[in-house]
Amino acid sequence: MFDEERLRxxxxxKGDWEEGTLGEWLEGHPERKETFETLSGYERERLYxxxxxxxxxxxxxxxxxxxxxxxxxxxxxxxxxxxxxxRQIAGFETAEETNERYKYLLDQGQTGLSTDFDHPxxxxxxxxxxxxxxxxGRIGVAIxxxxxxxxxxxxxxxxxxxxxxxxxxxxxxxxxxxxALADQRGVDREKLRGTIQNSIFKEFIxxxxxxxxxxxxxxxxxxxxxxxxEEVPNWYWANVSGYHTREAGGTAAQEAxxxxxxxxxxxxxxxxxxxxxxxxxxxxxxxxxxxxxxFEEIAKFRAVRRIWARIMKDRYGAxxxxxxxxxxxxxxxxxxxxxxxxxxxIARTTIQALAAVLGGCQSLHTNGYDxxxxxxxxxxxxxxLRTQQVIAHESGVTDTIDPLGGSYYVEKATxxxxxxxxxxLAEIEEMGEGSMREGMLRGIENGYFEQEIVDSSYKxxxxxxxxxxxxxxxxxxxxxxxxxxxxxxxxNPETEERQKERLNRVKKERDDELVEKRIDALREAVENDxxxxxxxxxxxxxYATEGEMMGVLREKYGTYEDPGVF
Amino acid sequence: xxxTDSTGTERTVRVLIGKPxxxxxxxxxxxxxxxxxxxxxxxxxxxxxxSPEAIVxxxxxxxxxxxxxxxxxxxxxxxxxxxxxxxxxxxxxxVLVLVGGTIPxxxxxxxxxxxxxxxxxxxxDINNIVEYxxxxxxx
Numbered sequence: 001m002f003d004e005e006r007l008r009x010x011x012x013x014k015g016d017w018e019e020g021t022l023g024e025w026l027e028g029h030p031e032r033k034e035t036f037e038t039l040s041g042y043e044r045e046r047l048y049x050x051x052x053x054x055x056x057x058x059x060x061x062x063x064x065x066x067x068x069x070x071x072x073x074x075x076x077x078x079x080x081x082x083x084x085x086x087r088q089i090a091g092f093e094t095a096e097e098t099n100e101r102y103k104y105l106l107d108q109g110q111t112g113l114s115t116d117f118d119h120p121x122x123x124x125x126x127x128x129x130x131x132x133x134x135x136x137g138r139i140g141v142a143i144x145x146x147x148x149x150x151x152x153x154x155x156x157x158x159x160x161x162x163x164x165x166x167x168x169x170x171x172x173x174x175x176x177x178x179x180a181l182a183d184q185r186g187v188d189r190e191k192l193r194g195t196i197q198n199s200i201f202k203e204f205i206x207x208x209x210x211x212x213x214x215x216x217x218x219x220x221x222x223x224x225x226x227x228x229x230e231e232v233p234n235w236y237w238a239n240v241s242g243y244h245t246r247e248a249g250g251t252a253a254q255e256a257x258x259x260x261x262x263x264x265x266x267x268x269x270x271x272x273x274x275x276x277x278x279x280x281x282x283x284x285x286x287x288x289x290x291x292x293x294x295f296e297e298i299a300k301f302r303a304v305r306r307i308w309a310r311i312m313k314d315r316y317g318a319x320x321x322x323x324x325x326x327x328x329x330x331x332x333x334x335x336x337x338x339x340x341x342x343x344x345x346i347a348r349t350t351i352q353a354l355a356a357v358l359g360g361c362q363s364l365h366t367n368g369y370d371x372x373x374x375x376x377x378x379x380x381x382x383x384x385l386r387t388q389q390v391i392a393h394e395s396g397v398t399d400t401i402d403p404l405g406g407s408y409y410v411e412k413a414t415x416x417x418x419x420x421x422x423x424x425l426a427e428i429e430e431m432g433e434g435s436m437r438e439g440m441l442r443g444i445e446n447g448y449f450e451q452e453i454v455d456s457s458y459k460x461x462x463x464x465x466x467x468x469x470x471x472x473x474x475x476x477x478x479x480x481x482x483x484x485x486x487x488x489x490x491x492n493p494e495t496e497e498r499q500k501e502r503l504n505r506v507k508k509e510r511d512d513e514l515v516e517k518r519i520d521a522l523r524e525a526v527e528n529d530x531x532x533x534x535x536x537x538x539x540x541x542x543y544a545t546e547g548e549m550m551g552v553l554r555e556k557y558g559t560y561e562d563p564g565v566f
Numbered sequence: 567x568x569x570t571d572s573t574g575t576e577r578t579v580r581v582l583i584g585k586p587x588x589x590x591x592x593x594x595x596x597x598x599x600x601x602x603x604x605x606x607x608x609x610x611x612x613x614x615x616x617s618p619e620a621i622v623x624x625x626x627x628x629x630x631x632x633x634x635x636x637x638x639x640x641x642x643x644x645x646x647x648x649x650x651x652x653x654x655x656x657x658x659x660x661v662l663v664l665v666g667g668t669i670p671x672x673x674x675x676x677x678x679x680x681x682x683x684x685x686x687x688x689x690x691d692i693n694n695i696v697e698y699x700x701x702x703x704x705x
Contacts, residue, residue: 119588119639123615131615134644135588208590208614248593335593339668339688372688374670457593458600465691474689488670491640564613566596 002050010050039293039469040251041459042416048408056411061306065401067321069309071302071414072402073360074325079398085363086388087164087329091116091140092375093495094502095151098141102156104378108385113156113194114164114365116140117174122209124170124550127499137495139375140166144503145543149177150184158187163194164239164329169211171198172220173549176536179232183541195236195285195329198224201262201440205449207244208562211550214444216557218437220532222269227533229270229280237280238266239329241287245449247335249457252291252300253417257424258449259286260307264425264436267316272437277318286328290356292336292348298404299413301359304328307418307425329363330356337372341473342486345369350387357391358404364388375489450565503545510543518542523552579703581632584612584621586649587641594666595636601692602699607632618645622652630661631703634695637667642677650681662702666690 002010036044045052056062063069066076075081088110090101102113117140120132126144127136136142141152153163158181167174175196182192200217203210210217221238228237242259246252263286270280288304290297308326312318332352337345346369353366366384368376376384392398404410425436431448432439443449463469470476518539525535539549583599585592592614603609610628612621625633633653635646646665653661665677666686674685683702686695 119641123588125588131588134641135639138640139589139638203590208592209588210590249597373668454596454600458597461597461601461692465693471689475691562592562613562615564611566599566609566611 002054007050007054014049014051038252038296039291039460040253040296041456041463042252042296042420048412050408052408052412053406056415061415062405062411068313068324069306070325071306072405074305074327074362078360078401079357079392080401083392083398084357084361084388085112085162085329086110086385086392087112087114087363087365088381088385089114089116089166089331089365090381091118091166092489093137093492094142094499095148097492099152099154099156101378101381102152105381105385106156106161108382109389110385112162112164112363114166115152116166118142119209121170121174121546122167124173124211124546124554126545126547127496127503129547132496134496136499138491142495142499143174143177144499144545144547145506146177146180146184146540147502147506147543149181153181158182158185159191159193164197165195166197168197168200168203168207168209169217169220170546170550171196171200172224172533172536173540173546175224175228175232175235176533176540176549179537180540183537189232190234192232193234195239196224197241197287198238199241199262199287201265201444202241202244202258204444204560205245205258205262206248206250206453207241210560212553212557213560214441216553218265218269218441219529220553221266222273223531223533225266225270225280226273226275226531228283229275231533233283236283236285238284239287240266240284243287243289243331245453246289246291247333248453249335249460250453251456252293252296253420253424254452254456255288256300256304256307256417257421257428259288260304260311260421261425261428261436261440261443263308264311264315265440267312268435268437271316277312277316278320278323281312281316281318282320282322282325285362286326288328288330289333289335290330290352290359290361291333292351294351294355295410295413296417297352297355298359298410299417301328301330301356301361302402302410302414303417303421305360306414307421327362329365330359330361331365332356332367334367334371337367337369338471338474339372340478342369342373344473345372346383346387349384350391353387353391354395354397357397358402360402370486370488373486373488375491377487377489379487447563447565450563454566506543507545514542515539515544515548519544519548519552522549523555526552526556579607579632579699580610580628580630581607581634581699582610582612582621582625582628582630583634583636584616584624584649585614585636586616586618586621586645587637587639588615589637589639589641590614591638592636594638595634597692598634598636598666598695601696602634605696605700607699618648618652622649622656622658625653625658625661626656632662632664632699634664634666637665637669640668642667642669643673646677646682647680654681662699664695664698666695 065073242255246255312324368380428439522535
């Protein structure tokens with residue numbers, strides 16, 4: 001970026017400053033700490049200068065927005081054209097309650113829907129299964145059959161509102177419910193827009209709502225990729241998630257690397273099915289967290305886009321911008337929220353949301369201030385949504401694209417983040433002997449990912465306990481206000497019984513013979529290693545339950561047991 | 567760190583960290599397990615999705631002094647009493663039962679009445695948990 005002569009002059013001047021102004025100042029004014037570290041534990045320098053961007057090549061490393069490597073943003077006009085999608089998650093109790101929350105959020109100006117499911121739904125058990133006891137409708141909405149989907153999306157036009165569904169191991173089944181519902185309403189499958197998370201690698205790495213073992217589960221991911229590409233072309237077949245890796249205690253580089261590694265694994269899966277990356281890769285999106293360390297997050301967002309654009313071209317031969325452009329949803333960090341002095345969480349969430357926006361996200365969920373205590377209340381969700389709206393409409397940060405581009409610090413931090421991520425990717429590739437798909441699987445099987453995350457998480461916890469990592473209201477500024485009374489969401493104790501009754505009614509009213517026939521057809525498809533999606537859609541239409549469909553898969557593939565790495 | 571067993575012999579404090587229910591959030595459980603191990607306790611981690619029966623069986627087999635249960639999903643009010651009852655059935659009344667996770671205040675009091683020794687909510691310093699175990703397990 002600089003000619004040698006100018007740089008030499010600069011370095012001399014910097015040396016003078018260090019010896020003179022700085023040196024003298026430090027004698028009387030020591031700094032607060034010996035070393036300064038980011039939330040992830042990466043060291044930060046006192047000052048960033050032209051020296052740090054000396055090797056930066058504008059065209060290769062940054063480029064213009066909307067052009068590879070997309071460091072400055074995936075689209076040419078970014079938020080000058082359109083703001084990111086304000087996509088708050090909802091999901092609790094039964095389909096009716098969640099549908100009401102959907103309508104409330106749409107009325108409040110939300111522009112897309114996002115669903116959280118309860119543990120039984122996430123792990124493929126019906127609400128009346130013994131595994132489900134105490135969990136029905138607790139951390140998300142309970143779904144057992146198509147009947148629940150009918151209520152969940154009541155009065156919501158499937159061809160106008162996009163829906164994101166946070167579901168992984170049973171993703172093919174939930175997608176089947178959605179397609180079945182669209183068919184029932186006569187909505188063209190091509191008009192369906194939305195995302196099914198279907199990000200199975202991270203389930204074994206971090207979120208742990210797995211059901212089937214990794215290898216057969218990847219086969220199901222491939223079924224979804226193939227089916228969507230052919231049948232539901234505007235639907236996103238995966239939302240490759242790093243959020244949970246970070247929430248489980250991973251560092252920013254681990255989050256980014258394990259996510260990009262997973263994304264590469266899915267691309268290799270699609271290629272294995274004979275699909276062309278230029279065709280299917282544009283229908284995969286990503287999902288990251290935004291933590292409170294502002295610049296670390298911005299650097300991460302800029303680095304992942306750059307890495308992805310390069311990998312897609314150099315490794316997988318993708319030519320189109322659509323296939324090389326990484327787009328992602330961001331959620332602010334639930335992990336960072338404190339139960340003590342909960343209103344302070346609004347400040348944390350604001351910083352995190354701002355980092356997500358300055359990093360160039362396409363869609364954002366801001367957490368409710370009460371989430372360290374319970375499912376968010378309506379009030380907490382409204383404030384969270386308003387936080388996004390203030391950033392979008394009042395802050396002015398959306399008027400210029402990538403306003404931090406060119407900052408010595410931001411560019412250097414982006415480079416460093418890229419380096420750390422690439423180191424992890426090389427390690428995973430080595431485990432897979434050249435294949436990322438295999439590397440991800442082996443890393444799961446040998447406990448590599450879990451061990452990496454547990455180690456970081458423990459280090460983090462010790463920094464917090466030692467007071468080195470400050471947490472306002474928890475290990476500093478703790479006097480007063482800890483017990484702020486806030487109105488919390490109250491779990492309805494009757495939900496479980498109501499949902500069981502509902503399931504019971506559906507089972508009584510449906511045509512059992514038809515269900516049996518379609519479940520048999522599914523079993524045969526599983527046995528023959530066919531793509532099971534069409535069979536799931538048929539079974540869904542007959543009101544087969546999620547547990548019945550999952551049962552067929554469990555019969556064949558077994559279940560996954562936690563290796564218990566700590 | 568030591569405890570005395572039924573014969574009066576000193577031995578290392580044994581801690582079982584259990585994850586009942588379907589909840590996959592295991593960060594807290596693992597951090598506490600690591601902190602206990604670092605403090606010199608003998609630590610067994612159940613792994614995810616263990617039934618109350620399986621957890622209590624492990625507690626009996628391993629003759630643990632402490633049972634730490636980690637639950638985020640809200641299923642504590644169903645699962646914890648079940649585990650306490652099973653412990654009583656097995657005559658494991660001396661076990662120190664700790665619960666960690668997102669437990670609303672009203673529920674915390676109920677859990678304490680049912681026989682839980684202490685509930686550690688979000689934001690708990692890991693050192694506090696270790697100190698508590700060290701103090702409460704008879705040495």
